Amino acid sequence: MIVQHSDPVTLVGGGQLDESDLNRALAVGPQIIAADSGADAVRQAGLVPSAVIGDFDSLSDETRNSLSPELLHHIPEQDSTDFEKCLGNVDAPLVLGVGFTGRRIDHHLANLNTLVRYPERRCLLLDGTDIVFLAPPSIALDLAPGTPVSLFPFGVVEGMSEGLEWPISGLTFTPDGRVGTSNRATGPISIHLTAPKMLLILPASAFEAAASVLVQNASTWPIAA
Numbered sequence: 001m002i003v004q005h006s007d008p009v010t011l012v013g014g015g016q017l018d019e020s021d022l023n024r025a026l027a028v029g030p031q032i033i034a035a036d037s038g039a040d041a042v043r044q045a046g047l048v049p050s051a052v053i054g055d056f057d058s059l060s061d062e063t064r065n066s067l068s069p070e071l072l073h074h075i076p077e078q079d080s081t082d083f084e085k086c087l088g089n090v091d092a093p094l095v096l097g098v099g100f101t102g103r104r105i106d107h108h109l110a111n112l113n114t115l116v117r118y119p120e121r122r123c124l125l126l127d128g129t130d131i132v133f134l135a136p137p138s139i140a141l142d143l144a145p146g147t148p149v150s151l152f153p154f155g156v157v158e159g160m161s162e163g164l165e166w167p168i169s170g171l172t173f174t175p176d177g178r179v180g181t182s183n184r185a186t187g188p189i190s191i192h193l194t195a196p197k198m199l200l201i202l203p204a205s206a207f208e209a210a211a212s213v214l215v216q217n218a219s220t221w222p223i224a225a
Contacts, residue, residue, distance in 0.1 A: 002073050002089040003051050005031055008215060009092045011123075012038035012049070013083060013099035014058055015107060018128050019045065021204075025096040025126060028211050033090060035082040038099050039063050053089055054082035081107070084114045087121050094215050095123040112199060116154040119196035119221035122214050124207070131207050135200040136219045138192045141209060143185040148203055151180030155197030163189035173198065196221040 003009065008029035012022065014037035022045060026032070034042050036054030040063045052059070053073045064072065075085045083100060100111045115123055115134045124133040135151075143149070149164060153173035160169045165184040168191070173180060181201075191200070202210060 001091050005092045008094040011095050011097045012042050014038045015099045015103045017041050017099035021098045021126050025098050029096045035086045053086045081110050083111045087118050097125040100125050101127040126207050130201055132199055132201045135198045138219045140190040142188045145187050147185040149183045149185050150201040152199045153197050157195045157197040159193040161191045163187050
């Protein structure tokens with residue numbers, strides 16, 4: 001394990017990054033970790049990461065040379081993405097990811113895939129529009145009536161819900177079948193799921209509330225085999 005921390009941490013990727021997203025993440029997780037060229041964005045913001053993890057195929061020489069060698073953790077294998085390399089080597093109550101959406105849709109999809117393949121790692125991705133995270137076995141969120149709530153399965157999963165305009169009880173979700181996008185909260189919601197296969201997508205305005213719940217929620221998935 002490269003990074004172990006008892007508090008939430010902010011992980012910065014090389015995708016589309018807005019300064020306001022970075023600041024919101026840092027307010028919850030002040031320690032910064034960079035995934036490869038995410039270190040360039042961190043340096044441009046006038047900050048220094050506590051660790052840089054990746055295969056370094058996109059990290060600029062200027063940024064690399066500006067950092068102490070002990071901060072650089074080179075993982076050269078090409079069978080995993082930089083996001084996966086980071087998530088597999090960061091042990092924290094919650095990882096707040098910024099810079100992992102936009103620019104390339106294949107990278108975006110790979111990052112969502114990684115969220116599902118590391119169910120034991122709590123990670124919330126933020127961009128200027130939305131947040132997305134793997135839903136734990138059960139979660140309760142205090143949402144205003146009319147708040148968009150989207151559920152997208154990455155495998156076969158069933159569940160129960162309260163506070164959704166269209167309840168999910170009795171439904172089977174699959175990536176190539178029924179999905180749960182464009183639902184809405186009628187007020188506070190609670191969701192219970194049968195498998196670590198469901199991504200929960202909410203407006204970015206729910207970031208702080210969702211981060212707080214994920215840190216405090218004792219409901220966790222077992223480590224993937």
